[in-house]
Amino acid sequence: MAGDTQKPPINHTPQHHSPPATMSAPIAAAATTVPYDRDAEIRALDATTSGVSGLFASGISELPRMFRVTDPQPQQQEAVTTTMAADQEAMLVIDLAMADHEKLVAAIRHAASEWGFFQVTGQGVPAEVISGVIDGTRAFHESDGGEGSEKARLYSRDVTRKVKYNCNHDLYVSKVASWRDTLQLTMAPEAPEPSELPENCRSRSKPELLDIDCNQGQLFTCHYFPPCTNPELAIGITPHSDSTFMTVLLQDDAGGLHILYKDRWVEVKPLPGASIILSNDKFPSVKHKVVLKKTTKPRVSIACFAAHPTSKRRSTPKHPPRSPSPAAAMSAPVATAAYDRLAELHALDATTSGISGLVATGLTEIPRIFRVPDPTPQHEAAAMAADDEESATLPVIDLAMADHEALVTAIGLAASEWGFFQVINHGVPAEVVSGTVDGTKAFHESAGGEGTEKARLYTRDLARKVKYNCNHDLYKSKVASWRDTLQLTMAPEPPAPEELPEQCHYLTDIECNKGQVITCHYYPPCPKPELAMGLGMHSDSSFMTVVFQDQVGGLQGRLLPFPAFSHPHRWSRVVFTGSHDLAC
Numbered sequence: 001m002a003g004d005t006q007k008p009p010i011n012h013t014p015q016h017h018s019p020p021a022t023m024s025a026p027i028a029a030a031a032t033t034v035p036y037d038r039d040a041e042i043r044a045l046d047a048t049t050s051g052v053s054g055l056f057a058s059g060i061s062e063l064p065r066m067f068r069v070t071d072p073q074p075q076q077q078e079a080v081t082t083t084m085a086a087d088q089e090a091m092l093v094i095d096l097a098m099a100d101h102e103k104l105v106a107a108i109r110h111a112a113s114e115w116g117f118f119q120v121t122g123q124g125v126p127a128e129v130i131s132g133v134i135d136g137t138r139a140f141h142e143s144d145g146g147e148g149s150e151k152a153r154l155y156s157r158d159v160t161r162k163v164k165y166n167c168n169h170d171l172y173v174s175k176v177a178s179w180r181d182t183l184q185l186t187m188a189p190e191a192p193e194p195s196e197l198p199e200n201c202r203s204r205s206k207p208e209l210l211d212i213d214c215n216q217g218q219l220f221t222c223h224y225f226p227p228c229t230n231p232e233l234a235i236g237i238t239p240h241s242d243s244t245f246m247t248v249l250l251q252d253d254a255g256g257l258h259i260l261y262k263d264r265w266v267e268v269k270p271l272p273g274a275s276i277i278l279s280n281d282k283f284p285s286v287k288h289k290v291v292l293k294k295t296t297k298p299r300v301s302i303a304c305f306a307a308h309p310t311s312k313r314r315s316t317p318k319h320p321p322r323s324p325s326p327a328a329a330m331s332a333p334v335a336t337a338a339y340d341r342l343a344e345l346h347a348l349d350a351t352t353s354g355i356s357g358l359v360a361t362g363l364t365e366i367p368r369i370f371r372v373p374d375p376t377p378q379h380e381a382a383a384m385a386a387d388d389e390e391s392a393t394l395p396v397i398d399l400a401m402a403d404h405e406a407l408v409t410a411i412g413l414a415a416s417e418w419g420f421f422q423v424i425n426h427g428v429p430a431e432v433v434s435g436t437v438d439g440t441k442a443f444h445e446s447a448g449g450e451g452t453e454k455a456r457l458y459t460r461d462l463a464r465k466v467k468y469n470c471n472h473d474l475y476k477s478k479v480a481s482w483r484d485t486l487q488l489t490m491a492p493e494p495p496a497p498e499e500l501p502e503q504c505h506y507l508t509d510i511e512c513n514k515g516q517v518i519t520c521h522y523y524p525p526c527p528k529p530e531l532a533m534g535l536g537m538h539s540d541s542s543f544m545t546v547v548f549q550d551q552v553g554g555l556q557g558r559l560l561p562f563p564a565f566s567h568p569h570r571w572s573r574v575v576f577t578g579s580h581d582l583a584c
Ligand SMILES: O=C(O)CCC(=O)C(=O)O
Pocket: 221, 223, 237, 242, 249, 251, 257, 288, 289, 290, 301, 302, 303
């Protein structure tokens, strides 16, 4: 991979549709010593208002650096890719026109619950409507960009616009840009005026979705993936699952869509005239991605997201248990004795040293109060979301960037698209961060028992400004989390220094104590992490959350439903990190 000094920033006139000469110059211009300015490269591409199609049309011979995945290519490192057996392939193509209604429902239910996806034929949408939609999308993306063009008129990152076109909705926040341009149309509840649509799309009928309740919102994303000079180094679409009720997907014959099934990526081969259905809500949301191919043909796909405000995202399809069934494991240690959960909770509470105290006793099995029932959605999600490729694209924002407007735009985008982001160069001195982390650790790792600080602070009294306990909701939750917490209420009136644990005294004289509640979590090593929860799925209710985490990792987020039905202010989460990766 090119080093940080190898690629000059691109620099060219806004509104001009051909990319600058420097961008088409070979990436490996190793001789130059100009530092790489990714931000400038991104802004220059955005200013062309013709995305990667414009880059391709200009005849570039090397993939610009902003599109290059880190070396070695994550797509090749992750789950193996296999092809689908012919009988499976046939089973996953469902003829909606089949006479036997019961058989049809059973086939759909089976495919949706087992795979989270299927293809349909006989859907009553005339072939020319489907090809018309694909051709219209292609024609729009292949039209000229530049001043006065439709592309320039529609190029936008304004989330409130019903018709917008851009190159990567997350261009300013992802680490690696995807080789894809997208025209996005919000068709329901209120469709745009025909005059707002690109000309190529006006006369086409939209693919019909059932006029049912679950379809109160409709969003079409019309993707275009130009041929790529280095497909092995670029991303089509990163692995994700959709958050809306159901996705109807049309793809042309180029292929490249993969779905994750039982830890393997399986390509969904194009089937002329068929629509692909990605299920959700009551059924699992299949994880999918687009892999680029070495080809001279572009790829076109249209995803129609059907939304319902109350629709719930489910996790990925069933996977074979990764460990002995939790149910079996749970019954093992207590096979004969009657299980008294309340007594177990009281016993733990009475130690006043939480899980750290349990771990210090050298236990090899996790007690039953911490065991998740078989299988919880959180658990499947946790197993599935451990995906480095996806996390590689999580938004990271440099607070020290010089361009204030670009900074504000990046934060706005990250907060509305992801509800979370990481910041670097945030100006909090490294020693303050490491002091907080170390103090937290030292407290949690100190001895418990009579006469200790832990015993002094162990409480469930909400009125106390400084309290320490194992799970604030220990007596209410169904499954206890593998986590101890020290909670400090720092505003409006901070506690007196002597109320704080000794390890945290310095917290009283730093600026950040103007914050309100600080929770200092500690997740001791767990003998059976696959059976326990760290922190259950939730969203925070306060205005904003700042999280420091150490290098151990484990924090996972889920994407929101698309903006029509999201409540970003309720979901917003901000993660602070830094060159040291922080913990608290
Ligand atoms: O291009 C494709 O086949 C997939 C599109 C997709 O996954 C999406 O838009 O969410």
